[in-house]
Amino acid sequence: MPEAYLVGAGQSDFGSFPDESYRSLFRTAYENAIDSVPNGLDPDLIDEAVIGTLGVGGRQLGLSGPAVTEHLGLHGIPCTRVENACAAGGYAVRQAAMAVKSGLADVVLAGGVEIMTDVSGDSVRFWLGVSGETEWERLSGTTFAGVYAQMARAHMDQYDTTTEQLSRVAVKNHSNGADNPHAQLGFECSLEDAENAPTVASPLNLYHCCPTSDGAACALIVSEDVVEQFTDEPIRIAGVGAASDSVGLFQRETYTSIPASQQAGADAYAMAGIEPTAVDFAEVHDCFEIAELLAYEDLGFCEPGDGGAMIDRGETARDGTLPVNTSGGLKSKGHPIGATGTGQVVEVFKQLTGAAGDRQLESPTYGLTHNVGGSGGAAVVHIFERERSTAGDRR
């Protein structure tokens, strides 16, 4: 199977931008991605684009992929919109890797974008709700916070997980986000702040929930035939895993794990030929802070039920053994649905190329991204490997 490589990634700020459009936000992300390519990249070489979005807040529900690329001046290239709710961006990266591996493309733009703070027609609750199961969840009044609250409560019942542990995830992620200039909520919070926030959907409070965000993020994925034009130290997409599940939480056998994450992770590890212990850092899908604890368990970073203890021990802090969400995660950096998965890749690219500034880790080799759609109806995991060997030694 031909290899695919990550040679650039960039994002817009995540936040609330009433003066921006989905196109202008995407252009910022795209230009930052182009600028990040070590040896430069002529946009005329881009021969395919994949755009992840839930629906840019209702602005352009059809042809939203080409609507983005035409604004970039990428005329004529095949462009496909992909949607898997909050995992749209992660699946855009996967499709880009497939396009390269298939031999049908050499230089692929994988992007994601969302407008959530100013939505047309309906409320943001509608636009979030459409990613859940329609008939038995959304139309019966269940919100996304409500769905994850059920998962949190089940985890507490089964494993004695505490709200304080959820709060510790928020404290860690805000601490990281405070060092990320693109973060929407780039400020630190204390454990006391996080513990005493108003309830959103019990047991989840405000600090256990990510914000509503506008933003865009892009990654540039290339084939092994051309990678040496763009960088001397390639980042290989060593593992790709994806899985689906029932869209509605109520139809799953378990509320205390996300089976699609487990499967996607297992497949990505198998393809990369590594164990979870080899991962140096990870960006995981903490739309609600219980989701980060589930990710620790589902991705094999700890045993089932030990997620709470793992955050207590500080293992996933920036100075821990396995830093998680050094970007600030969805909680602090923000969660512009379609841009979240590609945004995770931006952090991995920065960490693996030494461009993460004040939050830089020491020489990581393997970075993992984990992106979830809905409450687990879809999940996608990528493992990126910084290749440090000299030319000629590439596998």
Add this chain to the structure above:
Amino acid sequence: MPEAYLVGAGQSDFGSFPDESYRSLFRTAYENAIDSVPNGLDPDLIDEAVIGTLGVGGRQLGLSGPAVTEHLGLHGIPCTRVENACAAGGYAVRQAAMAVKSGLADVVLAGGVEIMTDVSGDSVRFWLGVSGETEWERLSGTTFAGVYAQMARAHMDQYDTTTEQLSRVAVKNHSNGADNPHAQLGFECSLEDAENAPTVASPLNLYHCCPTSDGAACALIVSEDVVEQFTDEPIRIAGVGAASDSVGLFQRETYTSIPASQQAGADAYAMAGIEPTAVDFAEVHDCFEIAELLAYEDLGFCEPGDGGAMIDRGETARDGTLPVNTSGGLKSKGHPIGATGTGQVVEVFKQLTGAAGDRQLESPTYGLTHNVGGSGGAAVVHIFERERSTAGDRR
């Protein structure tokens, strides 16, 4: 590059089905596709799914791919929704071919589905309009018929094309659709009927416009490693081409051709290593009958401006030199947005396997599908080749 093969395809009836859901329609198409595989196909072998839909009438805007596959019992497999407006289904087929060629999948379900006759929240005009350019077309009141009417008028001005020629396309396609039991408007119409229908958007009248449709269609795409399990006479996806363009018609340099179709066609011919003259029959995107004439020209079936003369000469009739839309096309068979591209593949599969019943062509080898998103913001062309050689002689 590894090869991809088409081993099965099936569709639901296209029409207005108030008692059906997008899931039940899709299940019918899926079961027909499974049943069509010459040597049978165990659904447990399906390891990837790609679902094309504009948004199933607003019923499930997020995770609409997994919402379909969970209903089929295809638990856990990677499933991605793709959207490129009316070309969503064609792009689903392309993504399926990419998945197989990439080595990441062996047996892929490429499906499409749409509900258009009973839409939630907004009107069908809204759901059609979202595939057009939002800011300068839809919100200023331009309908899809209005956009194609501008193209028809420009073609008439430049090439002396007549409304009678548009009507002849309708007469031909209804004649074909009358022999297709799945067709929504499966009746013949006379040239007089077609000429005297009420105006929709001048110069287009009712018979120059396809209907509003519900429906689903599926194709099964497999890798060269496994194809021999499923059939003794494989259908190879010999050519794939795709291109994008400005979403808004008003931003294009020409109104008398669809540049994305030209590019997609040229790329598909190049990959297949054939000239347009080698095509034995084609399913083209006649959302409005002017679009079929544009397709003749854009796909190289005739010179620019000669589309009208081509229909006059009867060359694209079922007994002509290059039969087009033997299924009835979008005009007679129906146009359930996301299902249209996969529906075209169903007709090609039937014709290439001798299963087209009363509309069967004589031993065709090359069948082409041409699927357009919006007014040409995206286009995708596939060339399918029936391999008649004996085993061991496959390329």
